Structure formats: structure tokens, C-alpha cells
Amino acid sequence: MVSFKSLRYHLILIAFSFVMIYPVIWWLAAVFKPDAEMASANLLPKHPTFNNFTQGWNALSGYSFTHFYLNTFGLIAGVLFTTIVSNSLVAFGFARISFPLRNFWFAIVLITLMLPTQVTLVPQYVMFNHFGWVDTYLPFIVPHALAGGVGGTFFIFLLVQFIRGLPRELDEAAKVDGCSLFGIYWRIVLPLLKPALATVAIFCFLWNWDDFFGHLIYLNSVEKYTVGLALKMFIDSQSSTPWGQLFAMALVSVMPATVLFFFAQRQLVEGIATTGLKG
Secondary structure: OHHHHHHHHHHHHHHHHHHHHHHHHHOOOOOOOOHHOOOOOOOOOOOOOOHHHHHHOOOOOOOOOOHHHHHHHHHHHHHHHHHHHHHHHHHHHHHHOOOOOOOHHHHHHHHHHOOOHHHHHHHHHHHHHHHOOOOOOOHHHHHOOOOOOOOHHHHHHHHHHHHHOOOHHHHHHHHHHHOOOHHHHHHHHHHHHHHHHHHHHHHHHHHHHHHHHHHHOOOOHHHHOOOOHHHHHHHHHOOOOOOOHHHHHHHHHHHHHHHHHHHHHHHHHHHHHHHHHHH
């Protein structure tokens, strides 16, 4: 039997939850409102319309959102591949290979985790501009290929903790069979890293999908814009912002990350929990 105190506690939580989620509910309702109803106090639209989706998809002159989605998915595919390869290699080196000052260099890597993005923003931009990489995808792909980029240090730490929990007897058995260090990484460690690599891939996708600031800094031409920058064009390119179309495209833009999270949250939780236990 539910006590009055427990019932009151849950009612208070439900009330606060509704206050927190109300902006999301208003947003979901606004995507079906015509622009004339945007300023109204009504939560639900009086004349629901799907035109915000159809018109918003092709609202930007010269390009549809199909083009921006292909740009975004292409960029993230390159980032995901380079992140998984480079971070797993670096983590394997720190966890399994003995070399001078290994702990010192690992500590240096972890220290970079505490550096705010604003500290390295200007030096990185100057360097990439000198290389001629501005308005290309190289400022995103190359750092990830060197185990850097968004979340690189965290991924190395996560994978190192996982690899340290793997029995070293597997390495010794592989060495007896004539396996090289790279062979141990490729044939023994990498297959066992799948839970941790799934976690890395999910985080990498989500963080790079939401990396609006990085895309804004390095991408200048509309042809290379990602979905986030395309949404910004709704405000920049028109004197009167079509709010209904903007809200509709914003809703569509968060769907890939939302769908990925809901379908992959089991792998995400298992990867983090397993890494924590093996650390």
C-alpha cells in the first residue's frame, strides 16, 4: 500500500518534471503550427499542418537538407573510423607495451582532458589555417586520426582501463605461437574490445553530431555545411524567420542522435559498466 508521504513525494516530482519538459512539449507542438499561430498562447495548434516539414526541407536556396545530412554523415563516418583505429592503438600501447616513462606520458595525456576547449581554440585555428585546412573536413578527421579531437583523451582512458582487465596470459600464449605485438592487438585484444569500442563509437557520434561550434569555426562554404550550420541559415538568410520550418528541421536534426541513443543505450551502459569493473 502506497503511503501518503510517498504519494506526495511522487506528485511533487511529476510536477517538477512537467515544468522541465514543458519547453520540449511546446517545441513538438510548434512544429505543426502555421507561422500565424506562433505568437498565440495556445499550446496545441488550431490548424495543424505538415507544411513546415515539406517546405523546410527545401527552404534554403540551392540545397536541400538531404545535402546537409550527407555532409554530416560523411564527416562523422570518417571521424568514427579514425577514432576507433587510433584510440584503440594508443590505448593498447599504454596498457600492454612497456616503454620508458610510460606512466608519465599517460599522465600527460590525462592532463589534456582538463584543458578547456577555449584554451586550444585559437592556436589550433592558426595552425590549421596555416596548413590550408580551413573550409575542409581535415580539422576534424586528422586530430581524431592522431587519437585527439572531441573526446579523444576520454576514449583512450576508457579503452586503457578495459584492456588492463584482460588476462595477460592471452598475450603470452599468442607470443608462444609467434604472434607479433600488432598481431596481439589485431587478433586478441581488438575482438575483445567490442563492448568498449561500441561505447566509444556512440559517444563519438553524439559529440561530433552536436559539435556546432567546431563546424561553425572551420566550415565556411555552404556546400560543406553540416545540419547544424544549415539550421543557422534559417535565421541568417531571411529577414523574417520561418519559425515553424526552423522548429521542424531542428526536430528532424536531433532524430538520428535520439534514435541511436535509444537503440544503443544497452551497449552504452554495458560498455561503461564492463570498463568500470575491469578497471
